[in-house]
Amino acid sequence: MSLRYHDPRSLSPGAVRLPWDRHRVTLLVTSVVLLATVPLAAWSIGFTPFAVLDGLGDIRNLIGRMLPISWTNLPRLLVLLWETFLIAVAGTTLAVALSVPIAFCAARNTTPSRWLYGPARGIIAVTRAIPDLVFAIILVRALGLGALAGALALALNSIGMLGKLYADAIEDIDPAPVDAMRSSGAGQLQTISTAVFPQTLPTVVGVGLYRLDINVRTSPVLGLVGAGGIGMELQNTLRQLRYDRGLAIVVLIFVLIVVVERVSHAVRSSVIGGQDQREGRLAELVRSLEGRRADRRGHRLVMPWTPTRAGQGMAMVTLGALLVASFRQLDITLTDLVAAVPRTLAMMRSMFPPDFVTGIDASLSGLFETLMIAIVATFCGVLLSIPLALLGARTTAYNRLTAALARYGVVGVRGIPELILAIVFVAAVGLGPLAGALALSVGTIGLSAKLMMDALEEVPTAPLQAVASTGASHGQVVAGAVVPQVVPSFVGTVLYQLDVNLRGSVILGIVGAGGIGFLLQNSVRQLQYDRTAAMLIMIFLVVYGIERLSTWLRGRLAVAR
Amino acid sequence: MSEPAASPTTIPAPRGEPIVRARALSRRYGSTVALDEVDLDIHARELCVIFGLSGSGKSTFLRHCNGLQTPSSGSLQVFGIDPATATRRELRGLRQRVGFVFQHFGLVGRLTALGNVLSGGLGRLRGPRYDVSSYPQSMRREALQQLDRVGLADRAFQRADTLSGGQQQRVAIARTLFQRAELVLADEPVASLDPETSEQVMGMLLSICAEDGLTVLCSLHQVDLALGWADRMVGLRDGRVVLDQPARALTSQQAMRVYQRSQHEPDEQSAGWAAVETDAASSPRPRMGDVASEHA
Numbered sequence: 001m002s003l004r005y006h007d008p009r010s011l012s013p014g015a016v017r018l019p020w021d022r023h024r025v026t027l028l029v030t031s032v033v034l035l036a037t038v039p040l041a042a043w044s045i046g047f048t049p050f051a052v053l054d055g056l057g058d059i060r061n062l063i064g065r066m067l068p069i070s071w072t073n074l075p076r077l078l079v080l081l082w083e084t085f086l087i088a089v090a091g092t093t094l095a096v097a098l099s100v101p102i103a104f105c106a107a108r109n110t111t112p113s114r115w116l117y118g119p120a121r122g123i124i125a126v127t128r129a130i131p132d133l134v135f136a137i138i139l140v141r142a143l144g145l146g147a148l149a150g151a152l153a154l155a156l157n158s159i160g161m162l163g164k165l166y167a168d169a170i171e172d173i174d175p176a177p178v179d180a181m182r183s184s185g186a187g188q189l190q191t192i193s194t195a196v197f198p199q200t201l202p203t204v205v206g207v208g209l210y211r212l213d214i215n216v217r218t219s220p221v222l223g224l225v226g227a228g229g230i231g232m233e234l235q236n237t238l239r240q241l242r243y244d245r246g247l248a249i250v251v252l253i254f255v256l257i258v259v260v261e262r263v264s265h266a267v268r269s270s271v272i273g274g275q276d277q278r279e280g281r282l283a284e285l286v287r288s289l290e291g292r293r294a295d296r297r298g299h300r301l302v303m304p305w306t307p308t309r310a311g312q313g314m315a316m317v318t319l320g321a322l323l324v325a326s327f328r329q330l331d332i333t334l335t336d337l338v339a340a341v342p343r344t345l346a347m348m349r350s351m352f353p354p355d356f357v358t359g360i361d362a363s364l365s366g367l368f369e370t371l372m373i374a375i376v377a378t379f380c381g382v383l384l385s386i387p388l389a390l391l392g393a394r395t396t397a398y399n400r401l402t403a404a405l406a407r408y409g410v411v412g413v414r415g416i417p418e419l420i421l422a423i424v425f426v427a428a429v430g431l432g433p434l435a436g437a438l439a440l441s442v443g444t445i446g447l448s449a450k451l452m453m454d455a456l457e458e459v460p461t462a463p464l465q466a467v468a469s470t471g472a473s474h475g476q477v478v479a480g481a482v483v484p485q486v487v488p489s490f491v492g493t494v495l496y497q498l499d500v501n502l503r504g505s506v507i508l509g510i511v512g513a514g515g516i517g518f519l520l521q522n523s524v525r526q527l528q529y530d531r532t533a534a535m536l537i538m539i540f541l542v543v544y545g546i547e548r549l550s551t552w553l554r555g556r557l558a559v560a561r
Numbered sequence: 562m563s564e565p566a567a568s569p570t571t572i573p574a575p576r577g578e579p580i581v582r583a584r585a586l587s588r589r590y591g592s593t594v595a596l597d598e599v600d601l602d603i604h605a606r607e608l609c610v611i612f613g614l615s616g617s618g619k620s621t622f623l624r625h626c627n628g629l630q631t632p633s634s635g636s637l638q639v640f641g642i643d644p645a646t647a648t649r650r651e652l653r654g655l656r657q658r659v660g661f662v663f664q665h666f667g668l669v670g671r672l673t674a675l676g677n678v679l680s681g682g683l684g685r686l687r688g689p690r691y692d693v694s695s696y697p698q699s700m701r702r703e704a705l706q707q708l709d710r711v712g713l714a715d716r717a718f719q720r721a722d723t724l725s726g727g728q729q730q731r732v733a734i735a736r737t738l739f740q741r742a743e744l745v746l747a748d749e750p751v752a753s754l755d756p757e758t759s760e761q762v763m764g765m766l767l768s769i770c771a772e773d774g775l776t777v778l779c780s781l782h783q784v785d786l787a788l789g790w791a792d793r794m795v796g797l798r799d800g801r802v803v804l805d806q807p808a809r810a811l812t813s814q815q816a817m818r819v820y821q822r823s824q825h826e827p828d829e830q831s832a833g834w835a836a837v838e839t840d841a842a843s844s845p846r847p848r849m850g851d852v853a854s855e856h857a
Contacts, residue, residue, distance in 0.1 A: 180667030185657035185684030193689030
């Protein structure tokens with residue numbers, strides 16, 4: 001079709017209207033369904049504007065009772081905090097060690113056989129869908145109170161995410177070296193270790209450290225169900241209504257989380273970036289040592305100690321030391337780990353057959369409430385995140401002050417685990433789904449705003465400059481050149497957040513913030529494991545269903561672009 | 562590193578016994594015929610070039626020779642073994658004797674140059690290895706010597722992905738030498754390199770293989786480069802052998818006809834294939850710029 005530009009009137013109205021393609025239809029339908037669901041969901045859990053406003057007043061009261069902060073018993077708290085950190089280290093390390101072989105079985109290009117591929121994918125899907133705190137509840141029952149249950153719970157839950165990301169990374173590698181190894185007569189295991197593993201190593205380390213971050217957030221929470229660490233102490237102080245001491249614990253947890261996040265970020269970027277360009281004292285020292293060694297040997301057949309390698313070595317030693325420390329301090333031995341397997345299995349055996357009959361009404365309505373909390377919280381949280389992300393991202397920031405405020409706000413929220421928020425909100429507005437929805441909404445900001453900021457900063461800047469050079473205002477540049485580029489990634493973030501919130505909302509119930517979590521914990525307390533299993537299966541189905549739905553939606557929205 | 566002579570070979574190669582023996586070898590992908598009843602013998606110590614349009618079946622033939630692909634029909638014997646029916650152990654044994662040089666090098670970027678050379682010796686070892694430190698000292702010494710032959714001993718501990726394209730391919734050649742291959746299959750080994758580097762790398766591959774008395778079967782686009790040193794030229798078109806002559810009896814024009822004839826009768830399917838392959842070949846994966854750093 002050729003347009004006659006000389007006379008715009010000759011164009012039919014259809015020619016200047018955006019056609020309804022698959023992409024736009026999907027987007028419209030999704031938006032309509034979502035906008036219709038949210039008010040219903042909000043109403044069903046009593047999340048009304050009035051209730052929220054009332055809640056804000058309650059929170060102000062609570063904050064009044066938290067101040068002034070009380071630092072009694074600080075040394076003991078520090079020991080507990082250290083223990084909490086070590087639980088996260090032990091759990092993450094166990095998870096990485098278990099996830100790597102599982103991922104090699106779950107990647108299409110390295111799996112030794114079809115018979116291993118399916119089960120490996122199954123393990124990943126199941127461990128991902130069951131929230132960490134649920135693992136903790138079960139393991140505390142099976143193994144008794146203490147750090148072992150906590151570390152194992154973290155490990156099991158982490159396998160889901162690590163295994164999946166590792167398997168994806170393995171499937172994404174450059175296949176050329178694999179062909180080259182196979183062509184030279186290398187065996188399967190040799191090919192994997194020489195051609196595949198080095199390519200996935202940055203992911204193994206990077207994602208592992210990222211998971212450590214996440215586990216440091218979860219680990220304080222595990223204490224709430226008796227799995228060791230500082231969480232138990234928090235629970236106690238709140239029960240005694242000593243909110244001033246509680247605040248001190250929350251502050252400590254916050255500091256731990258932020259410090260670990262900073263350190264892991266620094267390690268990730270320096271170790272994985274891996275180019276030998278950092279100069280300085282250390283580099284010089286290393287090089288001078290190196291020079292001497294090379295002279296003595298003449299032909300060098302040993303890997304030289306470059307600054308990068310020295311850094312990596314130091315990181316390895318530190319990690320090793322931490323690992324030893326964690327197993328020592330937490331009093332976990334290999335025998336314990338081995339003995340944990342049959343005891344957990346025995347406990348799991350008593351879960352079968354699952355009892356779907358007893359109290360099914362309560363379970364279903366609990367599950368429904370959980371889902372509603374997740375939907376409401378995702379919507380509200382994302383709504384709050386978008387402006388924060390736009391203000392904080394370097395590409396769209398209005399000015400430096402607002403950018404810094406937005407960034408610190410997000411970091412601050414990220415530093416407080418959702419469950420701790422939930423405890424605070426329960427203390428303020430009372431038991432029920434309202435507390436859960438509020439806590440999860442705030443928690444959403446921490447993740448969503450962060451992901452959105454990252455997306456905004458990764459936007460190619462050429463279109464921005466192009467639009468700005470036509471004389472457009474700041475707002476016009478953001479609307480015309482930035483937003484269109486990030487829509488797919490924002491949609492992805494929302495769907496991912498819904499996924500995360502669904503899991504989060506299950507565990508909120510454990511502190512009385514509504515949903516199925518409360519029933520779940522009760523069933524374990526009353527030793528009705530068959531009911532626990534039934535609820536876990538229902539949770540798994542819903543989580544899995546939502547995940548499939550969001551994958552499908554993301555695919556549909558991405559293809560048409 | 563001394564510039565090795567790119568051209569003419571001194572050898573009127575004594576023809577040895579056939580090492581590769583293809584009979585009516587065919588390979589189809591759906592309706593596309595990649596190899597069509599190919600009969601071809603490659604003799605010991607021969608330097609043979611296969612050339613032809615992209616999609617004419619050169620790579621497919623090479624990849625059959627070490628069992629990376631299996632034929633639809635016909636038979637193939639390499640060192641008396643049929644890669645398609647060999648047991649896993651036989652195939653491993655065969656592959657140790659057959660080196661493969663890839664267009665995109667196939668180096669593991671995160672490992673050092675020496676580590677990549679050493680990986681050529683995996684077939685002789687048992688158990689998994691990672692980088693240099695996991696190989697025995699004696700192997701390291703031999704690998705370093707091979708790396709020295711391609712002029713890169715001073716880069717032994719540099720990460721492979723920080724080397725230039727030409728250097729990477731030289732590391733890959735050293736890996737094949739370290740493998741102690743008797744037959745070297747080279748699949749457009751210089752297609753990702755600039756003309757000058759191509760000549761240099763090709764000359765290096767040739768002179769070393771001639772020196773060690775290896776058999777070379779190489780697919781190549783640059784006919785002039787091939788005529789400079791090959792013993793024998795085999796032209797493929799649409800999976801069929803359309804030319805098979807000693808290189809010295811062949812002029813550039815005669816050879817180019819393998820390309821031209823196909824252009825006169827453009828057949829849509831092969832044109833489509835060509836487009837696909839060219840895209841793959843021009844993908845920017847290998848780093849061409851020389852990023853030699855001061856280090857090591």
